[in-house]
Structure formats: structure tokens, C-alpha cells
Amino acid sequence: MSPRREPVSRRERPAKPALSRDGVVGLAFRIMREEGLERVTMRRLASELDTGPASLYVYVRNTAELHGALLDELLAELFVESETLGAPADWRDRLIDLLSRFAELLFGYPSLARSLLVLMPHGPRYLRLVDTVLGLLLEGGASPRAAAWGVDVLVAHAVATAAEHGTRDESVTGADEFDTLATVAASASASDYPHLDRVRDELFSGTGGERMRWSFEVLLRGIESAP
Amino acid sequence: MSPRREPVSRRERPAKPALSRDGVVGLAFRIMREEGLERVTMRRLASELDTGPASLYVYVRNTAELHGALLDELLAELFVESETLGAPADWRDRLIDLLSRFAELLFGYPSLARSLLVLMPHGPRYLRLVDTVLGLLLEGGASPRAAAWGVDVLVAHAVATAAEHGTRDESVTGADEFDTLATVAASASASDYPHLDRVRDELFSGTGGERMRWSFEVLLRGIESAP
């Protein structure tokens, strides 16, 4: 409250902030948002924090652990404004809505999604997500086993879809025409690949959102009727 | 057959082979088999071929394209000895068998699976796999749309599972106890995560094979009854 609590620092740099785990993760999150996960490197973080890369290893174990922290940061957005809709929807709708929002979040950060596939996250917000999905499956009458095994499949599906189709330039592969299955499938001969030929039109029909919803519904229907 | 067809070469090196795309891919495949995909680097390939890394770019566009070629090489094993079993099984069994063998193949090369998630492969053997899966789904009475959208989900599920749980040391993450969800879930408080607590035992029940089969069955059941 009191004005000019401190004299203006003698240097132009706005007072080098003390290093801390939160500081490192926060900076990493900002860079991920603004430039994508590939720009979040130990060296980049270090140089932005005016230190050497070795210093970061005091606060994070390694890159994988840092990515885990970034996921949990991202998942914070999943649990704000949860109850905006008036009518308390059907468990199935709530579940598909939750999973879709989770997937949507990851779609913005496909590299993070790819990292998660090998990471096995375990932050509190991730556990919250798993617990909520489990609760909805059980509410829908799934057996404990079907719920437990099902939550894995559902979450993994969301992550994998984001890793595959996530939007953001990145352009790991040169975005020439070489890379689209559409062109390959289009030129695949009907005699070599008769079934592919038969469903050709449907292979690339629908929007990403439609297919995502469809696949969650398929998964759910299967899990419900599983032993 | 004839003895000593060639004089012993003057040098000890067994006559530097001429570079070719097949030579590069073949060497890459051998290194992947023996040491894992992480060891397959442009620099490693080049040094093994007694040249500089730049030379490889005459034969492969980039690393992603090389990985695509490695997948197609690997898939060759999927189509040998297809008809070993006597009885022509149910379409559902044949489909699950095919997908399981595909997944099993990838389980040995989790890094390749991770690469595929972003690659969109399109080699002839991959198209063969897709076409065969499509055929079986259609045989089972799936609509063209359900088959087309379903094949995507099925194949992606196999790839993602391999990327996640694939075996091979690799140890991207230090294999300390820190990394298992089991320990985290075990210590997750029942009051914070009640549903997780309720199904705790089932979360880690079953073998990888059982859960894989279960998930394919779940997916299939869902796809069958999809519009």
C-alpha cells in the first residue's frame, strides 16, 4: 500500500527474480503458451532466468518432470466454470463434455500430448480428472473393473488424438502434400485395396469435433456393456 | 556355390557398399532392431556408411520419412504366416488377432510408435493393414461410416498403447518409483479421490495382454452398434 516502498533498482533489468520451482514452471508455461512446447528447453529457460542450464536441475528433476508440471498447470483450466449450464445433464453428456474439454485443451499443445504418452502424469489435477471420469462411469452403471480399465482407454484416447491431430503450426513434417493420407488413399488402386476403395468417401468425412464425439460415444457404449 | 568366387579384397573393410535408399533403410532397420530407434540418427547412419550426414539426404527426405519406411519394413512381418490356424475363425476373432499382432509388433519399438503418432504413415503394407481391418469390419456388418471412422480409432489405439506401454529399456524417464501411477494412486487419499479409492484394486489388475484384448473388444462392440 505505501508508495515507493523500495528505491528504483540501480540496474535496468527489473530486479532479477529469485529462482524457485514455481518461477521455473511459470516461465515454462508462458513460453509454451506463446511459442509452443518445443521452445521450452532447459537452455532457453536458463538464459531467460539469467543463469546456466545446470541451475534448473535444483528445481526440476528433468524435462519429463517439467512437462508433467506443465500439464497440471494446463488442467487448472478444466475445473473452472464447471457448472455454467443450468440443467444437470445426463452422466453420459457430462462425461463426453468433460473429455471433450480435456481433449480440446490438449489440442492446443500437441507436443505436450506426445510427451504425456510416455510420461504417466500424476499431478493433483490429473488425479481429479481421473477421479471425475471414474465417478461418472460408475454412476452410469459400469462395473468397477470396466470403470477402472475404461478410464485408461478414454483418457489415452483423448491424449493420443491430440498428439496426432493437434493444431499448431509446429510442422514437424514439412507440410507438403506428401504427408496427407487423403492423397495416398485417393490414389490407392481399387483392385489392390478394395475395402479402402469402398469406404473412401467416409475416410475423410466429418469434422474433427464430430469424429471426436463419435469416438467417445463408441468407447462409452463399449465400456458400458463390458464385464 | 563355387568356392572362392572372388579374391580376398585388398582392404580389410568388406568393400564399402554403394549408397542407396534401400541400403540406408536396411541399415537403419538393423540398428533399430539391435539398439532401438533412438540410436538411429542421421549421424550414426552416415558414420556407419563411411560418409557425412549430408549424403543421406539424397535418399531420404528427413527423419520422419525414414521412420515411415521403418514402419513399413516392420509391417512385413505382419503378413507372413497369416493362415497358420486351421479353422477360418470368426471375423471378430480374426480382427482382434490382427490388431493384437500389430500392437505386439509395435510394443517392441515404442519410439517408433511415438513417431507414428505424428507421422501419418502411408506405405503399402500400412495400407494393406488398413484395408484388411476395413474388410473385417464391413464383414461384421458395420456401416461404411462406422468402418471408416472405426479403423482410425482401432489403429490409433494400438499405436498409442504401444507408445505408452511399449517394452524396451529406453528409460526416457528415470525408472525410479517416482514414475508409477500405482504408487501415487495408492497414496491418493480416499477423501480427496473417492472414486479412485473405490476401484483402486482394479486400476492395476490384469496383464497387458488382457487389457489390450479387453480394449479392442470394447472398441469393436462400440463400433458395431454405431450408426
Added chain:
DNA sequence: ACCTGAACACCGTTCAAGT
């Protein structure tokens, strides 16, 4: 035309040494 040495622009992680 085909090939490549050398450079460009980076990585993650460790460890001995400083304060």
C-alpha cells in the same frame, strides 16, 4: 549430376568447483 565437408544452430545432463 551426384555427393559431401564444414558449418549453423541447437540439444539434455553432469560434475567439479566456487560462494
Added chain:
DNA sequence: ACCTGAACACCGTTCAAGT
């Protein structure tokens, strides 16, 4: 105890220059 300079051991890709 906490921190870090410098090193270790690498990457993929490009391009000017050679044959």
C-alpha cells in the same frame, strides 16, 4: 547448502564447393 561455468556427448539440416 546452494548454485553454476564449462564440458561432455551428442542432435537434424543446409549449402557452398568439390568431383
